[in-house]
Amino acid sequence: MNWNLLLLFFLLFVLFLKTPGILKLHSVRDAAAFYGTWTLSVIVTLADWADWPQLRPLDWVRSVMELMS
Template identity: 85%
Template sequence: MNWSLLLLFFLLLVLFLKTPGIIRLRSARDAAAFYGIWVLTVMVTLADWADWPQLRPLDWVRSVMELLS
């Protein structure tokens, strides 16, 4: 099985499991952060699957973590 496809299935599972909790929080900031990171992850995974030139799926996470620390 392709790792990108497995990651996409996992991301869909996370979306379906965590959306009720995010809605229950009633925090626009938390929802924007969750869905923003989720969409960015899906976009990078799809680009990696299509072999487009871009950062690998976890390179951008490392970059963001370096900015935060």
């Protein structure tokens, strides 16, 4: 099985599992953080699956961590 496909299924599972809890919080900031991170993860996974250069899953985490330190 393709790892990107497995990761996409996992991300969809997380979306369906966590959306009710995020909506119960009534916090726009938490929802924006969750959905923003989720969307970025899906985009990067799809880009890796399409073999676009310089985009690999979770490369953005290193970039964000460099900005924070």
